[in-house]
Amino acid sequence: MNDKTPPDENADQAAGGEANPPTLKTIAFMTGLGVTTVSRALKDAPEIGAATRQRVQLVARQIGYRPNRAGVRLRTGKTNVISLVLDTEEQVGGFVSDLIYGISEALAQTPYHLVVTPYSRNNDPLEPVRYVVETASADGVIISRTEPDDKRVRYMTERGMPFATHGRTHMGIDHAFHDFDNHAYSIEAVKKLAALGRKRLALLAPPSNLSYYHHMRDGFADALMEHGLSEVPFPMATVDHSIEDIRKQTVELMRRPNRPDAFVSGAGAGTFALVAGIEEAGFRIGQDVDIVSKQSSKLLHLLRPQLYVVNEDVRLAGAELARAVLGRIAGRDIGALQSLSKPKAVEAYETPGSGKDDTT
Numbered sequence: 001m002n003d004k005t006p007p008d009e010n011a012d013q014a015a016g017g018e019a020n021p022p023t024l025k026t027i028a029f030m031t032g033l034g035v036t037t038v039s040r041a042l043k044d045a046p047e048i049g050a051a052t053r054q055r056v057q058l059v060a061r062q063i064g065y066r067p068n069r070a071g072v073r074l075r076t077g078k079t080n081v082i083s084l085v086l087d088t089e090e091q092v093g094g095f096v097s098d099l100i101y102g103i104s105e106a107l108a109q110t111p112y113h114l115v116v117t118p119y120s121r122n123n124d125p126l127e128p129v130r131y132v133v134e135t136a137s138a139d140g141v142i143i144s145r146t147e148p149d150d151k152r153v154r155y156m157t158e159r160g161m162p163f164a165t166h167g168r169t170h171m172g173i174d175h176a177f178h179d180f181d182n183h184a185y186s187i188e189a190v191k192k193l194a195a196l197g198r199k200r201l202a203l204l205a206p207p208s209n210l211s212y213y214h215h216m217r218d219g220f221a222d223a224l225m226e227h228g229l230s231e232v233p234f235p236m237a238t239v240d241h242s243i244e245d246i247r248k249q250t251v252e253l254m255r256r257p258n259r260p261d262a263f264v265s266g267a268g269a270g271t272f273a274l275v276a277g278i279e280e281a282g283f284r285i286g287q288d289v290d291i292v293s294k295q296s297s298k299l300l301h302l303l304r305p306q307l308y309v310v311n312e313d314v315r316l317a318g319a320e321l322a323r324a325v326l327g328r329i330a331g332r333d334i335g336a337l338q339s340l341s342k343p344k345a346v347e348a349y350e351t352p353g354s355g356k357d358d359t360t
Contacts, residue, residue, distance in 0.1 A: 102318020162328035186219030250277025268295035
């Protein structure tokens with residue numbers, strides 16, 4: 001085959017457009033190399049010397065070269081796309097942006113691009129996954145909001161689609177995942193509140209259909225029993241409810257005779273509502289009531305420095321999920337693509353004269 005006319009050259013040229021994008025021929029002209037050599041260098045082919053690969057890749061970056069995805073798919077059968085199937089009502093406070101950042105950062109040095117496939121939790125969460133699989137519009141899928149028996153996991157497993165989940169399942173199917181240890185989080189939160197002398201605790205939990213609800217609630221119940229504390233049930237609100245709904249339910253709860261003197265919160269956004277409701281009912285954070293909250297962005301100390309927090313590194317979660325789905329695409333063993341982040345110590349944000357510590 002003529003080194004000057006590679007079989008994939010036409011695939012790298014975009015149709016239409018006001019300006020012709022750079023192609024393999026452009027890089028070949030600028031480097032004085034053959035087009036096939038340039039193509040192989042861009043793919044990190046081991047038969048091309050390291051210095052040549054670095055020079056070609058540097059020129060490609062400088063001129064903004066991008067392979068045409070349609071051509072890549074024709075040649076390799078791959079899209080070089082990872083689809084993040086994301087609930088459009090996911091938590092506020094940086095959760096979504098941090099997750100996307102973490103995934104994108106991990107994909108930056110690979111041929112893969114991230115495409116977000118949104119869906120509403122009011123619709124069937126399987127539908128966007130089915131669309132990606134049936135149209136072969138991605139090489140791998142990342143999903144969140146996992147359920148103990150998750151039909152998306154079953155569907156992708158049966159169809160051989162590489163995927164990773166943000167959260168675990170309990171359905172007898174081994175799969176790649178990254179998760180935050182919400183069981184351990186609840187134990188640490190209750191331990192801190194017990195040390196503060198609190199006796200009656202309420203839990204602002206996730207919806208009961210999600211896997212991490214069971215992890216968080218089981219840890220909460222275990223820790224209450226260990227420290228001899230009692231629970232004030234708070235089933236009327238979850239972290240999925242609107243801030244206004246949580247605020248209203250918190251006011252009602254705090255006006256009852258057997259009100260809680262502490263809360264464990266499963267999400268930073270919900271904690272904003274808890275604070276508003278507690279204070280509307282006439283109580284003070286840090287004196288009448290203490291709160292330990294999980295947060296994915298370090299904002300809660302700006303709300304009330306008396307809050308206690310446990311930070312969840314969502315950027316790390318994104319990076320781990322990207323690593324996991326790439327590993328599945330490459331055929332790596334599933335057991336090596338499962339990770340669990342342990343919570344660090346409960347933190348307090350100290351203010352002058354507050355006397356608060358910064359650990360459990």
